[in-house]
Amino acid sequence: xxxxxxxxxxxxxxxxxxxxxxxxxxxxxxxxxxxxxxxxxxxxxxxxxxxxxxxxxxxxxxxxxxxxxxxxxxxxxxxxxxxxxxxxxxxxxxxxxxxxxxxxxxxxxxxxxxxxxxxxxxxxxxxxxxxxxxxxxxxxxxxxxxxxxxxxxxxxxxxxxxxxxxxxxxxxxxxxxxxxxxxxxxxxxxxxxxxxxxxxxxxxxxxxxxxxxxxxxxxxxxxxxxxxxxxxxxxxxxxxxxxxxxxxxxxxxxxxxxxxxxxxxxxxxxxxxxxxxxxxxxxxxxxxxxxxxxxxxxxxxxxxxxxxxxxxxxxxxxxxxxxxxxxxxxxxxxxxx
Ligand code: ADP
Numbered sequence: 001x002x003x004x005x006x007x008x009x010x011x012x013x014x015x016x017x018x019x020x021x022x023x024x025x026x027x028x029x030x031x032x033x034x035x036x037x038x039x040x041x042x043x044x045x046x047x048x049x050x051x052x053x054x055x056x057x058x059x060x061x062x063x064x065x066x067x068x069x070x071x072x073x074x075x076x077x078x079x080x081x082x083x084x085x086x087x088x089x090x091x092x093x094x095x096x097x098x099x100x101x102x103x104x105x106x107x108x109x110x111x112x113x114x115x116x117x118x119x120x121x122x123x124x125x126x127x128x129x130x131x132x133x134x135x136x137x138x139x140x141x142x143x144x145x146x147x148x149x150x151x152x153x154x155x156x157x158x159x160x161x162x163x164x165x166x167x168x169x170x171x172x173x174x175x176x177x178x179x180x181x182x183x184x185x186x187x188x189x190x191x192x193x194x195x196x197x198x199x200x201x202x203x204x205x206x207x208x209x210x211x212x213x214x215x216x217x218x219x220x221x222x223x224x225x226x227x228x229x230x231x232x233x234x235x236x237x238x239x240x241x242x243x244x245x246x247x248x249x250x251x252x253x254x255x256x257x258x259x260x261x262x263x264x265x266x267x268x269x270x271x272x273x274x275x276x277x278x279x280x281x282x283x284x285x286x287x288x289x290x291x292x293x294x295x296x297x298x299x300x301x302x303x304x305x306x307x308x309x310x311x312x313x314x315x316x317x318x319x320x321x322x323x324x325x326x327x328x329x330x331x332x333x334x335x336x337x
Contacts, residue, residue, distance in 0.1 A: 013081070013121050013122065014119060016205035016206060018207050018231075019207060019231040021039070021337050022211045022228075023039065024221070024234070024236070025235065025246075026246030026250050027243070030237055030238045030268075031267035031301065033056065033061035034307060035333075036054075037061075038317055039210055039234065040208070044089055048207035049206050049208075050090045050091070050209075051092070051206050052066075052093070053209055053210070055117075055212060056213070062092060063094060066316065067314030068092060072097055072098075073085060073098055079122070081120050081121065082122065110214075111219070111223045114223075119227070123205050123209070217252075217253045221253065222253065225253070226257070234263045235247055235251065237286065238281055243281075244289060251293045261293065261295050264289050265301060266300050269286070270300070272302070296336070297333070304326060306320075306321065306326070307326055
């Protein structure tokens with residue numbers, strides 16, 4: 001993917017972050033924050049060092065969805081930087097932790113606040129990286145490294161396996177594993193599309209910053225995308241036709257900014273009751289988006305009371321029920337960002 005555009009020099013606060021993922025929606029209430037928070041905790045569970053930046057200044061949800069001990073951001077007066085708060089190993093910054101309550105602000109002020117929070121935050125982390133990703137492995141490397149890869153303990157789940165190589169650990173999807181167990185078959189990486197999706201982390205202080213974007217595609221969003229060198233975008237939507245039109249706007253905005261949209265999450269797509277599956281908002285919008293815009297991944301999230309309850313309880317669903325259906329969906333999403 002082409003390099004993202006950002007105005008001027010990259011702000012110091014962002015220089016130490018390896019991957020910045022925007023979770024975006026074109027309307028409020030579709031589950032964007034739910035996806036952002038659960039994605040972040042899934043990445044952390046995979047071993048990455050993760051931060052969440054809640055850029056939804058008008059309606060910050062992060063303070064409800066997680067329950068850090070310190071509910072206020074600290075300042076480093078000397079360096080004039082903001083120290084994120086933390087919950088279960090994930091660094092958190094939200095206007096909701098700034099101690100000022102809900103905002104009544106005009107657009108330019110909102111952009112100013114977002115920029116300040118984002119660019120003056122120090123994202124150091126005391127946790128050493130466990131999972132390292134980096135640039136896609138170049139084809140010549142594959143033949144060289146395959147024989148020396150060795151596996152961590154096999155897992156029962158569909159969750160990718162950790163593979164260690166030369167002091168680095170890599171996450172590999174299951175379909176690669178047979179070749180690694182039989183290293184005498186150093187196949188070409190083109191036969192393994194997932195291999196190209198590996199990124200080494202360990203390049204900065206934070207492996208992933210997940211940005212919960214303000215809903216919509218207006219000036220605030222555009223400014224944010226221009227200041228921040230986004231690695232990828234995930235778009236959250238609901239299945240209605242109307243939502244499709246909005247998603248198209250979002251996809252266009254990111255494509256203008258040369259930010260790849262790696263996945264669409266179609267939230268609240270169905271619910272199960274009395275042994276039957278219901279599609280309250282209809283079907284098919286998500287796959288239409290994927291086909292029309294060539295987005296590589298589509299994920300369905302059903303309406304689940306547990307997801308809503310965990311959102312209100314301050315413990316993300318993927319933390320509360322790591323083996324559940326929701327967690328498995330997020331693990332797949334985690335691999336593709
Ligand atoms: P947004 O960030 O788009 O405004 P939220 O993530 O805050 O949306 O979600 C809005 C509300 O819907 C929250 O109360 C959340 O818990 C709930 N919710 C989101 N997704 C689901 C789902 N799949 N099943 C049940 N409730 C959900």
